[in-house]
Amino acid sequence: MAGEFQEIICILCPVGCWIRVHFDLEGQILNIQDAQCKDGKEFARNELILPQRMLTTTVSIEGGGVLPVKTNRPVSRDKLLSCMNILASLSVKPPISFHEVIVTNIMGTGSDIIATDSSCF
């Protein structure tokens, strides 16, 4: 097959398929091999255009301790550190309910930051 291929590891589930993506000489995707599910195929397609990741981290709780949070959809991988910087400057005040929105549309990514646990006084 002319052109090149690139191998990526799918991160969607613990199987972690090594997926091979074949390109033609113009960089158009010709074929995606070795993905065991269609989600993986889709992941491979997107991964080479714009890698995206879920961000999971914690934010400070006023009075002590930290609250676990996540993006509610994947964000561009190169925005992870700047999202972390924004969250580092925040402090939330309890009570916080499960899945409460902490930051809306962080860094214009279209993803919110939501609480993955609740926090009482």
Place this chain on the structure above:
Amino acid sequence: MASQLNGIDVIVIGAGPGGLAAAIKAKEYGCEKVLIIDRDSTAGGILKQCIHTGFGLHYFEEDLTGPEYAYRLMAKAHAEGIQIMPRTIALNILCGMDGLEVTICNIKGAKIIHPRAIILAMGCRERTKESLLIGGTRPSGIFTAGVAQRYVNIDGYLPGENVVILGSGDVGLIMARRMFLEGARVKGVVEVMPYLTGLPRNQAQCLLDFNIPLYLSSTVTRIFGRERITAVEICSVDRDRKAIRGTEQIMECDTLLLATGLIPEIEICKEAGIERDPYTGGILINENMATSVPGIFACGNVVHVHNLADQVSLGGEIAGKSAAMYALGRGFVKKQEVHVVPGKNVKYVVPGSISGEKNCVLSLRVTEPIEKVEVCIGDILKKRKRAVVPGEVVEISLAGKELELVKKYLNKEMPISIHGIRKRE
């Protein structure tokens, strides 16, 4: 403490993904009074500090973080009227003339409980630096990866700023990413084996994503620093994992995280006479998650170290059902058993014994990476796989006519072996 501790049908020790799922099932199968005790201040077990995703893909058919998975189980437990006592430990378990006895202890004091059945779901502990013979000084700044994870994700502390991680299992890889995202410089992950011991997806999303170096066939041979660690010496190792002189390099750091293995937390089993499985290091169980002591069941990492919380919860469900049946007097008549033992290339296989009378699933780990895999029961080929690695739990289901094959091994040892080609790096 008084009246709520009388007439307990099932007591569950540990409120993690195993204990919670087990308690919920015990209730569903008809137990009225189910009590869970846990040493931590809230339920959820290790899930609370595992703030990353990857949980629940099987159990809830959703990709959840650890805390979300715990929240779902806790909500269900609460709805079922299961009592959870936090900050409470089990001091010992005895099987006396009057039945089972568990001594529990919390700030209100110690109390002896007489449950009809017990489910052990204590999970595991981490291998510490004391059991890894690393030369040099003993400064501060050395943590097991799980402890560091708790500091970061529960307490909100950053353990250090210049980190070396020993061990490429999932805990180590996840912490590499976590420390990096929190602003630390992660100098590298050092792994003694010639292959990654964690899941490939974690190599991608924890190391490759952030250009964190991976040093395979290497180990830490020396620690430097007086009050705080200042550097480690890394050395390549040969196929027998012996350090190769001349390959030493010094890596400056202020923090060393150890992710070198998990050990089932079975301390309480000794006095109770609950048998240990010599291959897993955990509690020996049969296909009903029953231990060697009638009325005592076990699930989760205290049996063997699982890869996924989902697998833990599924095992917990079996334990919960079995404990309920026992507590309600519908226990099992002792049947003849097949002793399932690890054969060639298999490190361990659970459960340790099966009856051959009902469908079951065997879970095993291999001793090293193998390709063109043939899983064999005795001499009979059961399953083919492209490749398996030690980091992956391989499941084999035995159903229907296959049980006839199993029954040939009643009162005997049935070896499970893996044939194939050793993977070349």
